[in-house]
Amino acid sequence: MGSGPDRVVSLKNVYARYVTSEKWIVEDVSLEASRGEMIVLMGPSGCGKSTLLNVIAGLLPGVIPGVVEGEVIIDGINPVKQGYRALRGRVGIVYQNPEIQIITRSVYEELAMAPENLGLPKEEVISRVEWALDALGLRGYENKDPQTLSGGEKQLVAIASVLTMKPKLLLLDEPTSMLDHTGTRLVLKAITTLKEEYGLTIIAAEHRVEWAVDVADRVYLMADGRIVLGGTPDDVFSDIAAVTKLGVRPPGVTEVAYELYRRGINVGFPVRLRNFEKFLGVSHD
Ligand SMILES: Nc1ncnc2c1ncn2[C@@H]1O[C@H](COP(=O)(O)OP(=O)(O)O)[C@@H](O)[C@H]1O
Ligand SMILES: [Mg+2]
Structure with a gap:
């Protein structure tokens, strides 16, 4: 690099x-x-x-x-x-709690706020809002009040509202x-x-x-x-001992593979289920 x-x-x-x-x-x-x-x-x-x-x-x-x-x-x-x-x-930053990031009463306003604050022309604001709506699958939400949305949808709005800064x-x-x-x-x-x-x-x-x-x-x-x-x-999580020692739980599939290894069955150390599926010959792709 x-x-x-x-x-x-x-x-x-x-x-x-x-x-x-x-x-x-x-x-x-x-x-x-x-x-x-x-x-x-x-x-x-x-x-x-x-x-x-x-x-x-x-x-x-x-x-x-x-x-x-x-x-x-x-x-x-x-x-x-x-x-x-x-x-x-x-740089855009989004936190755990979408509630504290959302301040307006419509999804459109929420998304338009950052580019408006950057002083961009109206057409550019609109095109960025539309781009962010598409990128996050929020088309049709423009006129909704964010407070009426589910937690996940609110977080999408919070992410979209920083994405409009590009x-x-x-x-x-x-x-x-x-x-x-x-x-x-x-x-x-x-x-x-x-x-x-x-x-x-x-x-x-x-x-x-x-x-x-x-x-x-x-x-x-x-x-x-x-x-x-x-x-x-792969590099990080195949070293299951080091990861566990740091208090981070390895992927479930890696834990299973490690248990099998301890019982004398070597399936390698997959960190993703799809790699394990390939090994088992049940891969769908
Ligand atoms: N605003 C702050 N002022 C002083 N100490 C802080 C502040 N924010 C976090 N800390 C301390 O910094 C350490 C790391 O916290 P943090 O970065 O939030 O960790 P993590 O996000 O991994 O949970 C903690 O000991 C925390 O108490
Ligand atoms: Mg933290």
Whole structure:
């Protein structure tokens, strides 16, 4: 990987803390993401995932008082040196709870707000809203009051409302952790579409390992502010002992394969069900 125009995120030896904390919350983190890549951050609660996302979004130290050291380059901008406003329109961030992000009374208004705030001409605002409605499968929702929608639909609206900025980078902080099963499926499907059809660069903190291994190009496991294991989902999760030691549950299929291995049956260490199906000869594709 070079540092060409396709590099969207480059962190080098980044340390971060809040003014209120004495110790570093993010310690010596280096990571890169190129256009169209999806990275999933995992690790136990409190390990620093949200803080790292805040640094990447320029919110720490731009909005939340704190200290960030090391090099942070997002879409060619260093938000620590140039100020987080230099990132305006380039990064969208969506949190767990869609309720706190949605502020208007119609889906259309909600989606139009960001491009209007960017001062874009009316036609451009309309075309971006339509694009986001299509990208997230929200056609027909334009005139609905977001408050009447299901949790999953609200989260789609929250994602769509940052997409209308046409960000290079979408950050998702546990986007499904407050949703029920149906809502989770809806949102995960939409995110997969954004990656696969729209080539968006996405960094998500997410604890649903089966989904993470399915969509992530790379997974980073964090512990106590540091990235302790990183690579492709296969690289990371086939080392089941290391993953388990970090308090992250490996994919169910990997656990099964490991149990079989302990009983003397070697099926390899698949991290996705479809790889195991191939091994069993019951693959549908
Ligand atoms: N605004 C804040 N001010 C001070 N400390 C914080 C703040 N937000 C989070 N922390 C602390 O930083 C550590 C990492 O938290 P966080 O980044 O939210 O972890 P995660 O998202 O992995 O659960 C925790 O110890 C947490 O208490
Ligand atoms: Mg968090």
